[in-house]
């Protein structure tokens with residue numbers, strides 16, 4: 394597996410897995426405006442997945458398509474961050490997960506816009522605008538829910554306590570990242586930490602939420618070594634038709 | 644239709660000069676706007692119709708939402724997400740149109756949740772295979788279009804304008820659904836079987852969407868005079884059958900009605916009435932999914948209460964802080 398292929402899988406699997414999670418909200422949001430916004434976010438993420446995995450499939454040169462990569466790989470071949478496969482739990486949890494990721498994705502995509510790989514730069518330019526919009530929305534919602542009522546504050550603090558140990562993985566650097574950095578294709582993930590901290594700290598302050606002191610980080614998603622138990626359940630739903638009717642076109 | 648069997652509130656009111664002038668405006672093709680005088684019956688009937696239509700859009704997210712997480716390709720998943728998002732948007736335009744008549748969205752929700760207001764019977768049927776995503780787009784959105792295209796000319800301005808926006812998207816949904824059907828019909832034996840099964844299950848319920856014959860209905864006559872209703876139920880049903888039967892033939896599917904024949908004299912297809920007993924059972928709450936659909940909506944509303952409360956509290960706190968800061 395080439396480093397570039399792996400890098401592209403990481404991007405595409407992040408958007409696929411998060412897009413899937415967000416799409417699980419269909420028809421169940423707290424207000425009609427939120428139904429629309431969540432569907433829109435999921436739609437953007439699935440669109441980005443088509444671009445990332447489409448390019449990954451070309452780079453691989455194994456005759457696979459973006460759909461093959463999405464629907465015919467098993468959990469241990471997925472390269473998404475663990476954070477994104479955690480279940481929705483409740484609306485607050487979903488929006489906080491979104492915010493923690495958006496705050497990372499925006500500076501990442503901004504940096505990828507000047508990638509030495511033109512295809513990546515083009516994808517990042519398109520996805521960057523969407524990510525910026527997602528960030529504004531998820532940030533406002535997290536602040537509103539943290540600040541809102543005693544009940545909402547408790548729910549948001551619980552969500553933060555629960556998700557915090559899944560944020561460190563975003564800034565882990567490995568040999569794939571080193572290869573990307575060396576070729577000017579992508580930034581070193583560690584370099585995104587400061588911007589992320591600034592965005593997250595500011596929002597948490599306004600939301601009156603406290604990040605846990607313990608900075609332990611769960612790992613194993615982006616290198617595929619150890620996913621959570623949640624991923625294979627997600628895939629068994631997502632992949633059911635492609636798996637049940639091999640070779641059919643839809 | 645999305646607004647089935649809307650009773651008119653007008654029939655037992657006494658006619659005044661104002662009523663006559665109002666009717667003259669409608670006959671002249673004028674649009675009635677929110678601030679203008681209107682008979683109470685006209686207003687109440689519209690609230691019922693637009694509310695039922697809005698609820699149908701919102702509940703209509705559920706049968707298709709059922710397959711979003713199982714969509715077989717990235718493109719189909721994106722299309723289905725976009726469609727369901729459109730339906731929620733239709734709900735939003737329609738609730739806004741209803742609000743101009745003096746009823747809030749929350750009040751309408753309460754009426755839906757308590758069973759005082761209905762949504763279209765079609766959404767009480769289950770979606771069992773991926774082919775149902777094709778059948779729903781092709782038949783259900785197709786039937787909705789039959790009714791909503793003429794409603795673009797309805798007499799109430801905000802409703803007519805909402806319909807213009809809605810119709811553009813509905814025809815896109817219908818084409819998308821037909822495309823799913825076509826892909827399945829040109830696919831494997833399993834896929835063809837799923838497609839035929841979907842048509843078998845949705846044909847009758849789709850015909851019922853137009854409601855029972857209303858040729859002799861007083862309500863219908865009043866609503867047509869007010870241009871709240873533009874065509875009779877039978878007229879629209881016939882139009883739907885005439886358009887759909889050749890499409891089914893093109894797909895290589897058989898419509899589950901042995902009596903369908905082209906009637907040269909009438910210039911229309913003859914077809915069998917759907918099972919109206921089933922229809923009335925579904926309206927009474929005995930459809931296959933009535934309980935689940937209403938439960939899903941109520942749960943979404945109840946479980947979202949803390950979010951709505953928090954949003955309001957936050958907005959108030961912000962306003963307060965702004966005021967304090969002078």
Ligand SMILES: [Fe+2]
Nearest residue numbers: 700729730733
């Ligand atoms: Fe619609």
Ligand SMILES: [Fe+2]
Nearest residue numbers: 730784813816
């Ligand atoms: Fe539609």
